[in-house]
Amino acid sequence: MQFQPLSKAAGIREVDAPQSLVMQFGPDCPLKMDAGASLNHLTIAYQTYGELNAARSNAVLICHTLTSDQHVANTHPITGKPGWWHTMVGPGRPIDTTRYFVIASNVVGGCMGTTGPASLNPATGRPYGLDLPLVTIRDLVRAQAMLIDRLGIGQLFCVAGGSMGGMQVLQWVASYPERVFAAMPIATSARHSAENIAFHAVGRRAIMADPDWRQGRYLEAGVTPTKGLSVARMAAHITYLSKEALQVKFGRKLQNRSAPAFSFDAEFQIENYLDHQGTSFVDRFDANSYLYLTRACDYFDLPADYGGSLAAAFRGAKTRFCVVSFTSDWLYPTEASRAIARALNAGGAPVSFVEIETDGGHDAFLLDTPEFIATSRGFLDAAARARGIALAKFGPD
């Protein structure tokens, strides 16, 4: 397939040739999407850690956030940074890779090797752009289930994830209750709020306002809407942090100066930090993927799919749940997690709900937050005993 060179930005090499395992699905195995279309050529890029045991009972699926990916516990191929959940996943970590077989796949609509808007559309030989049907959280989970089937795993020991990952966790149990022994939806919500949609709308407008976006056809033009994507990331990033942490970390400190310079440069450290978040993001993320995945979150409304009752989504599920929220998370505040816990209780599912005191904001689940790590370890160890999964090769249970 001949095609003009793609931009280096937005990790576009990973779209074509991911440094990951890859599973291909042909027209015999289409992904049926909520938007009505079918994806007849689906590629899923994924990582695994640890070994599947003989009983095939120790598989843990990690669902990633809006802008993270399958590189949970290994060095990221673009940024060179540690995997985004290395605090939780690895030898001796709560999701212990010497005990569990850990799977993490890039979501449909993403840009790290799974089919997304930057992928080549086999029907046209050019990137999908906006020709890719819009995706929903249910579509993401349906694709993951196809991967899990191919891997020959009937029931997952655990599905875990935070934020958009947590939405997928909830959707997994709603869609495939028999296939999830334990679930950890973290810092998430069963439906996107008006404020959540509002922030996403701003990000999308920022991208679409960039003339280099070109109605989504920027890759063929050899450009990328880096300025718009950068603004989108800056706005979103504020919502990931708590007001308190911003104040403690940055306050009103100036960047490399002792007095204001009276300019529109990044004079304050917080400005410099956000600029950095924005500009580094565009090197690893595709602008159209940002549109698709924010939209998937916006559409997420699990109660609506079950006649307005979240409890109905979980009725009869035997999955044991650990629902976690963080006190300073104002993006998906504790109230959203409490609603999940209440619905699970009403549905009869075994659930423990923990609100963790921290000023780490929404991103606390990505940090080495001791109480969160301890909670996760306790929940998973107990669930593993109940499931009869052997101890870790090293270290105490």
Next chain:
Amino acid sequence: MQFQPLSKAAGIREVDAPQSLVMQFGPDCPLKMDAGASLNHLTIAYQTYGELNAARSNAVLICHTLTSDQHVANTHPITGKPGWWHTMVGPGRPIDTTRYFVIASNVVGGCMGTTGPASLNPATGRPYGLDLPLVTIRDLVRAQAMLIDRLGIGQLFCVAGGSMGGMQVLQWVASYPERVFAAMPIATSARHSAENIAFHAVGRRAIMADPDWRQGRYLEAGVTPTKGLSVARMAAHITYLSKEALQVKFGRKLQNRSAPAFSFDAEFQIENYLDHQGTSFVDRFDANSYLYLTRACDYFDLPADYGGSLAAAFRGAKTRFCVVSFTSDWLYPTEASRAIARALNAGGAPVSFVEIETDGGHDAFLLDTPEFIATSRGFLDAAARARGIALAKFGPD
């Protein structure tokens, strides 16, 4: 002075020929600015309501917010909407125009007739653009004091304002304690927080990312960075409303449809609302003014100007204060107002501090919030009695 036609957008006619009273200051009366420069040709556009009494004791100065202006209580010349504080200012309102002489001036750096970046620079014959020195809240207040001097008013009965207007109120008392009998800083802060700066930084980046911004020289090119300014406004607007109010008003309601269309159009009502906020804003506001005035807020740090002590800023002030905050305001939360009240107490100033329960968010002071209106009326009536100002012509005191 010959000059190519300016864009109709951004209320640019008002910059040149405001439908307001205008006060001109020449080189004999320069505005000395914190950035070190002097403005030798200052124009201030202002509105007045009511009549100054013989004792010249009944003048109330209203300080406006980031994006409002001098049109407090009259139909706005661009939008045709009622004045932005008609709930508070007018006959029978707490700031009763049959009792008080109300003055409201457009701030320096604004775009409604007072000298700002869209004004013609007499030295070059073209708009200032970024050649206008950056402004601070203290500069804004210094210019207002020049206007008040010209109007022959020694002491203002009251200075009132919310948000950026509240910062000006605080600065008035700090700079000219003898000249302010009563002060109402509302929904404001004595220093901009890291989160406050962060949101402003996003807005500025959105504007500066728009190729039509042209390094601030868009007016001469006959273009305006409407897309960037619109994104800036959308992001800021979210911070003006409470999560609760957004949920109640918009929730997840779709715009003119019963099911998702699976598109990137404004499918949700909240998206449509934000789009409208963005696109209507660009018709009345100048993008460079947005840069200047957000920056002025970011620089605002009253404690820092007084050796780190907010109490020192108010030491010896006899001004009676009414400090007001709103429970659902997360932009300038109650804690920021409490810090002001504490400093006033420490400084010995008479202060009443009222936190008003509302889901109206930051913008609650612009709404017809009954407890806020009643609080303001009570405070002002008592202060007017103390100052010996005659009763309103109509209605009870």
